[in-house]
Amino acid sequence: MNPSPDTTIKIAIISDLHVMAPELLVNEGTAFEQYLNRDRKMLRESLEILDTLVSDIVELKPDLVLVTGDLTKDGERVSHQLVAGRLQRLVDASIQVLVVPGNHDINNPDARIYDGDTATPTDTITRSEFAKIYRQMGYDGQSRRDPDTLSYCRDVTEGLTILAIDACMDRLNTFVSRGDSRDHCKTSGSLEPSSQQWLVEQAAAAKAAGKRVIAMMHHHLVPHFHMEDTLAAPYMVDSAGQLCQRLVQAGVHVVFTGHLHISDISQTKVRDGEMVEVATAAAVGYPCQWRVATCNTATGKMQLRTISLHSLPSDPDFAERAQNVFKSCIPTMTHGVLTRYWPEISCAIDNYRSKHAFVMRYVDIPKTPEAIADLLLRHLQGPVTRTYIAFAEGNEGGSDNLSLVEELIDGVNHVVNETTRGILRPLAKAALRLRVYGIARLVLRSILEDRNDIGTKHESVINDHTAIISF
Numbered sequence: 001m002n003p004s005p006d007t008t009i010k011i012a013i014i015s016d017l018h019v020m021a022p023e024l025l026v027n028e029g030t031a032f033e034q035y036l037n038r039d040r041k042m043l044r045e046s047l048e049i050l051d052t053l054v055s056d057i058v059e060l061k062p063d064l065v066l067v068t069g070d071l072t073k074d075g076e077r078v079s080h081q082l083v084a085g086r087l088q089r090l091v092d093a094s095i096q097v098l099v100v101p102g103n104h105d106i107n108n109p110d111a112r113i114y115d116g117d118t119a120t121p122t123d124t125i126t127r128s129e130f131a132k133i134y135r136q137m138g139y140d141g142q143s144r145r146d147p148d149t150l151s152y153c154r155d156v157t158e159g160l161t162i163l164a165i166d167a168c169m170d171r172l173n174t175f176v177s178r179g180d181s182r183d184h185c186k187t188s189g190s191l192e193p194s195s196q197q198w199l200v201e202q203a204a205a206a207k208a209a210g211k212r213v214i215a216m217m218h219h220h221l222v223p224h225f226h227m228e229d230t231l232a233a234p235y236m237v238d239s240a241g242q243l244c245q246r247l248v249q250a251g252v253h254v255v256f257t258g259h260l261h262i263s264d265i266s267q268t269k270v271r272d273g274e275m276v277e278v279a280t281a282a283a284v285g286y287p288c289q290w291r292v293a294t295c296n297t298a299t300g301k302m303q304l305r306t307i308s309l310h311s312l313p314s315d316p317d318f319a320e321r322a323q324n325v326f327k328s329c330i331p332t333m334t335h336g337v338l339t340r341y342w343p344e345i346s347c348a349i350d351n352y353r354s355k356h357a358f359v360m361r362y363v364d365i366p367k368t369p370e371a372i373a374d375l376l377l378r379h380l381q382g383p384v385t386r387t388y389i390a391f392a393e394g395n396e397g398g399s400d401n402l403s404l405v406e407e408l409i410d411g412v413n414h415v416v417n418e419t420t421r422g423i424l425r426p427l428a429k430a431a432l433r434l435r436v437y438g439i440a441r442l443v444l445r446s447i448l449e450d451r452n453d454i455g456t457k458h459e460s461v462i463n464d465h466t467a468i469i470s471f
């Protein structure tokens with residue numbers, strides 16, 4: 001890309017495309033339905049969504065497009081080939097495209113062909129194949145590459161450098177077909193000290209050369225709610241606080257991310273300044289949003305706006321349909337997740353039962369994943385659904401949402417009422433009041449009032465959709 005004549009660069013950001021090549025769905029059936037129940041992505045529409053985004057972006061004519069990972073449903077070779085071909089339309093329109101992988105994209109045992117009630121493994125790709133397929137989109141000779149990951153550093157204009165960070169752990173994925181005991185795809189993110197050092201050095205060198213540096217990665221660096229690093233650890237890169245501190249010190253103040261399929265901007269203060277993280281919602285499901293950042297490299301100010309995809313060529317009411325799918329996904333997701341992780345959950349319950357035999361005499365935990373799901377849904381479905389929608393849409397702090405904190409805590413009380421008896425019921429409630437509800441309130445308020453660094457002197461609220469950010 002030629003250096004812009006002025007100091008303004010327009011960047012489009014898209015995330016979590018999760019494109020599924022149409023030939024992977026030979027016939028609808030229970031196998032594909034079961035997969036969808038885990039997480040209601042609009043996979044049947046995923047290619048049309050990408051095509052629509054690409055057309056909208058070509059019309060917008062940005063200088064640069066960043067894609068923050070999870071380009072494919074589950075790293076299928078055919079899906080990657082399709083995505084790269086579609087993104088090539090942007091490159092052909094003289095728009096530079098830079099991608100990083102997400103946790104679904106490489107060496108994934110869930111790469112499958114669905115035919116009725118069977119799901120048969122199909123080709124996934126290796127890390128070096130990812131770099132080959134997306135050579136034109138970050139992995140050619142113009143980028144400086146980390147030797148150990150798919151991270152790279154690239155000067156996109158005279159004044160701006162992009163630090164693309166790959167913290168995916170797909171090397172640890174397991175395959176029954178390769179002799180492992182189960183198929184498992186790692187969600188979490190981590191970086192070896194040598195890669196962290198490489199990234200920090202690259203950022204510092206670019207900064208010393210007078211450039212501004214923006215980072216992009218799939219996993220989160222700055223939490224989007226209180227205790228995300230504990231309660232949703234796989235969504236944050238390991239040791240996020242330390243890495244954040246080092247990147248800020250090296251002169252990086254903004255990172256674009258994806259992964260949790262939410263539209264949220266979080267910020268945190270560290271010793272040498274602050275880091276703002278702009279998480280972009282998934283393209284593949286409601287609220288189907290993408291971002292545009294107009295960056296002035298002279299002033300270091302970025303104007304950010306958010307665009308929602310309202311319709312598709314095949315469906316003028318796509319947004320409404322996607323919202324309905326999203327609203328209705330809580331029961332199937334609850335059942336799907338509990339069933340999928342039932343061996344681990346029942347093992348944890350049994351362990352607890354053997355260690356706390358006295359207490360457990362007064363506790364009635366349902367014995368099947370279906371019964372547990374029914375119990376939770378009976379008391380929590382309404383407020384959880386509204387919380388999930390507010391969280392994904394962004395700008396949660398509307399007055400409609402404020403009563404949700406109490407409704408959720410009320411729902412938990414009902415679950416406790418139903419699962420405890422005798423002396424334990426008042427004891428359990430007192431223990432929850434003492435040890436859990438204070439934390440739960442902070443977590444829920446950090447989501448529903450959209451607060452960053454909640455409970456500290458740096459507590460702040462940022463508009464999730466329209467913001468002016470220093471970079």
Ligand SMILES: [Fe+2]
Pocket residue numbers: 016018070102259260261282
């Ligand atoms: Fe994703």
